Amino acid sequence: MTQPVVPSCTTFEGHRRIATGSLQANALAARRALEEGATEPVLIFDDATGRLIDIDMRGTDEDTAESLPEGVQAQSADFAGAGAAAVEPRGRGRPKLGVVAREVTLLPRHWEWLATQPGGASVALRKLVEEARRANGEKDRIRKAHERAYRFMSAVAGDLPGFEEATRALFADDPRRFDELVCAWPCDVRDYATRLAFGGSEPAAALAQ
Template sequence: MNPAFVAFESERRIAAGDLGEVVRAAKQLLERRKDAAILVFDGRTSALVDVDYRGSVDDVLKRLPKPKPPAAEEPEQVEPAAPRGPGRPRLGVVAREITLLPRHWDWLAQQKGGASVAIRKLIDEARRAGGDKDRTRLAQDAAYRFMTTMAGNRPHYEDAIRALFAHDRRRFSTLIADWPADIRDHAIALAYSDQAD
């Protein structure tokens, strides 16, 4: 399982863990070496985290964004102070508009519990059925983002991306074998985080 956040300084992974400890390690390195170029990545998506390193370690930590729960645990967003309308805001149920053809509305009207219950059941079923494919796609996307940022100018980068999306693990690993160890190992961990070894 990948850490929540990872920091790299050039080719070297300098910290991994929760955002606070990763940023603390990055700030301490910056205090020793002002010219260090540090990138902090979200460990699941490889999105870059923007960190303002000005001030003391405590100042930097106070400005960090609050962590969001993983998508599977994230409740639907309830718009604060919105006028009351359809839905059950206290339960996290919010009415939103969807567009369907008449035959879809007819089918939904015939379902037990009505349209809302039928749509929720269809979504839950689709999430369960597509879970493995979704995890694989998210892992590939995270590896692609990380590799583009950290290894876009490395030898065999484009071929490695092709192997990644072709699900050719052996070729992927071979193509990036000569990359710096921390970059190579993190790319592999991201690319195959959906698979048990």
């Protein structure tokens, strides 16, 4: 059994990074910043997508934890049961492929060609999709990295000098030019944007509060 994936997030108070790690840890760090009278926006970002995560900060720490997405609340239970589930013996018969039925609209000549392929239309379509994923995998990875960096930059760095030029360098996939344009930005913003856009070392699991 595959071990559940723990979402990684990062929280900023204005231009200063105050937490990196699990969503629970970031939610609590954001609460602390607000309770201590933060004067800058406190924003939580999904490291995988660069999207903002909206969390209800009202009430107690327990209330905040309960307001998190159901899958995140269940992480502890999932990890606790992962070890036991991993050693359960697999039953007899063919393994489940996890396929999902969806409607596909094709021209008649496409259906005719698929009907002649070994294994039928479904097998042929799966092979075509996998081949396309392999062929375009690197392009897709770069595009997604640029998009997640842009989401973060738009939310936090829109008022910083060189933002528009840095955005053009980002989508031109020009890391050297990007570095030149963001070098004067606050270090936390610069480093996080660069990591989202072009990779690099992962941040620490959590920052000291």
